[in-house]
Amino acid sequence: MPVLSSHALTAALKAEATRLGFGLVGACPAVPPPGIDRFYDWLAAGYAGEMRYVSERAEAYRDSSRVLEGARSILMLGLTYRTEELASAPPGKGVISRYAWGADYHQVVRAKLHALADLHRDLCPRAEVRGVVDTAPLLERQYAQLAGLGWIGKNTLLLNREHGSWFFLAALLTTEVLCYDEPQGRDFCGTCRACLDACPTGALVGPHQLDARRCISYLTIELRGPVPRELREGVGDWLFGCDVCQEVCPWNRHSTSRGDSIFAPNPGSNPADLTALFMLDEAGFRQCFRATPLWRAGRRGILRNAAIVLGNRPHEAAIGALVGGLHDREPLVRAACAWALGRHRSHEAAAALRARLTEEPDPVVCEEIASALRESAGYPSA
Numbered sequence: 273m274p275v276l277s278s279h280a281l282t283a284a285l286k287a288e289a290t291r292l293g294f295g296l297v298g299a300c301p302a303v304p305p306p307g308i309d310r311f312y313d314w315l316a317a318g319y320a321g322e323m324r325y326v327s328e329r330a331e332a333y334r335d336s337s338r339v340l341e342g343a344r345s346i347l348m349l350g351l352t353y354r355t356e357e358l359a360s361a362p363p364g365k366g367v368i369s370r371y372a373w374g375a376d377y378h379q380v381v382r383a384k385l386h387a388l389a390d391l392h393r394d395l396c397p398r399a400e401v402r403g404v405v406d407t408a409p410l411l412e413r414q415y416a417q418l419a420g421l422g423w424i425g426k427n428t429l430l431l432n433r434e435h436g437s438w439f440f441l442a443a444l445l446t447t448e449v450l451c452y453d454e455p456q457g458r459d460f461c462g463t464c465r466a467c468l469d470a471c472p473t474g475a476l477v478g479p480h481q482l483d484a485r486r487c488i489s490y491l492t493i494e495l496r497g498p499v500p501r502e503l504r505e506g507v508g509d510w511l512f513g514c515d516v517c518q519e520v521c522p523w524n525r526h527s528t529s530r531g532d533s534i535f536a537p538n539p540g541s542n543p544a545d546l547t548a549l550f551m552l553d554e555a556g557f558r559q560c561f562r563a564t565p566l567w568r569a570g571r572r573g574i575l576r577n578a579a580i581v582l583g584n585r586p587h588e589a590a591i592g593a594l595v596g597g598l599h600d601r602e603p604l605v606r607a608a609c610a611w612a613l614g615r616h617r618s619h620e621a622a623a624a625l626r627a628r629l630t631e632e633p634d635p636v637v638c639e640e641i642a643s644a645l646r647e648s649a650g651y652p653s654a
Contacts, residue, residue: 276395282451285347285444288391292384293532294442295435296350298419298453302336302343302445305414306455307424314481321485323494332409339410340402340445345452347388347444348412348419350430351381353531354438356542358519361509363587365543366578369489369513370438372565373537379563380534381405381442388444396448405442412441420453423460426479427467427517433460436524438531460523467517473506476517488514492577493569498607498636504580511544511577512566538564546578547593550600575600576608583612591616595624606632607640614644622648 276284282299289297305311311333320326332338336346353371361367371377385403392401404410413430417423422432429437461479468476475486484490488510491499499507518524540548552560557571566574579597582590594616597609610628613621622645629641 278449278451281392281395281448282347284395285388285392285450288388289347289349289384289444292387293351294349294384295352295529296416296421296432296439297347298416298421299345299347299450300415300419300452300455302340302346303418304334305336305411306418307414308334308411310480311411311414317483319481319483319485321490321494322496323484323490329409333411336410336445339404339408340400340447342400342447343402343445345446345448345450346415346419347446347450348416348421349385349442349444350416350421350432350435350439351377351384351442351531352435352439352529353377353535354436354527354529355531355533355536358515359542361543363585364546364582364590365509366511366546366581367509367543368511368541368566369515370518371440371535372512373541374535374564376563376565376567377440377535378405378407380532381440385442385444392444392446392448396446400447401444403442403444405440408443410443412443415443416441418455420456423456423458424480425459425467425521425523426461426464427476427521428480428482429518431460431521431523433523434527435529436521436527437518438524438527438529464522466520466522470516470520472508472514472516473503488516493573496573498604498640499576499580501611504611505584507577507580508584509543509581511546511581512569512574546582547590549575549578550593550597572602572604575602575605579605579608579612583608583615586612586616588616588618591618591620591624594621598624598628603634603637606634607637610637610640610644614647617648 286297336343389401389403416430422430425431431437473486477483561567594609594613597605625641625645632638
């Protein structure tokens with residue numbers, strides 16, 4: 273087989289990526305990522321919270337050869353996922369971030385990356401190639417900007433003038449030299465502060481600065497323990513993830529691009545029935561969510577989140593589910609349900625809290641129950 277030129281190889285890979293459904297495609301050199309020093313400043317500030325998998329691999333982010341030895345080029349890819357519009361959530365319902373409504377994007381994108389990598393190997397048998405999505409120590413947004421796919425907005429997400437930010441990023445690393453695209457050098461956010469002003473928990477501490485410890489997506493997905501008390505109200509009705517900074521972005525409001533129907537909402541995901549979640553044991557949770565992004569938070573995390581939403585929007589029909597959760601085998605769930613019941617301020621909720629306090633073995637849960645009883649003062653068990 274004749275050796276392909278860089279131009280021919282790049283054109284073939286881009287054509288195949290487009291055929292596979294990637295709406296954004298651009299190539300860049302596998303150099304140290306722009307903004308790496310700002311990334312290290314972000315880590316030093318503690319903004320990564322409990323995401324130790326980031327800090328433990330900190331040095332690897334500087335060098336893409338840690339992802340693929342001998343990498344010389346990166347083909348950056350974007351797959352749009354916007355389908356339906358976000359539905360309003362009445363009491364008893366919770367909101368899920370758009371990207372998590374349908375199939376697990378990791379599986380979808382990996383299958384496309386495998387197909388693209390196979391073509392690359394066919395065209396260049398001598399080359400080493402690796403496709404990654406979201407799991408390798410690679411600053412995808414910075415490389416995507418270097419490949420001309422967009423600019424990093426004030427909400428820290430990559431923005432594209434046509435697609436907004438409703439897309440997943442992926443990368444194909446290769447030991448071959450590609451023809452590189454012009455980097456995106458202009459920031460089109462201008463003086464807009466919509467995302468900064470709209471964040472319910474103040475996670476955007478400044479333009480292009482995200483304190484993940486306050487971000488609702490972090491709190492509902494990455495955080496394994498209790499949500500800090502001072503941030504619970506800010507979670508609002510978000511069961512999993514958060515799209516507030518994307519929903520208010522003018523570039524997303526102007527976007528008309530649509531993603532594959534595989535990312536359309538599964539039944540009951542836009543919005544989700546919160547009380548029904550408390551009926552699921554581990555096997556039931558696995559059956560419902562194993563092939564979706566919600567699996568990452570696990571049953572205990574999802575029920576913790578559901579309880580917080582039900583505490584933020586109290587209504588009588590939720591009390592039964594929360595009382596059931598007060599007896600869950602997971603202390604994290606019991607603690608969240610105790611907080612939520614305290615917010616209901618009803619005779620039934622107070623009675624359940626008092627009864628549970630007499631048998632609760634976990635000191636953290638006991639403190640949540642005591643606090644909830646103070647919150648619902650005036651509603652004795654009688």
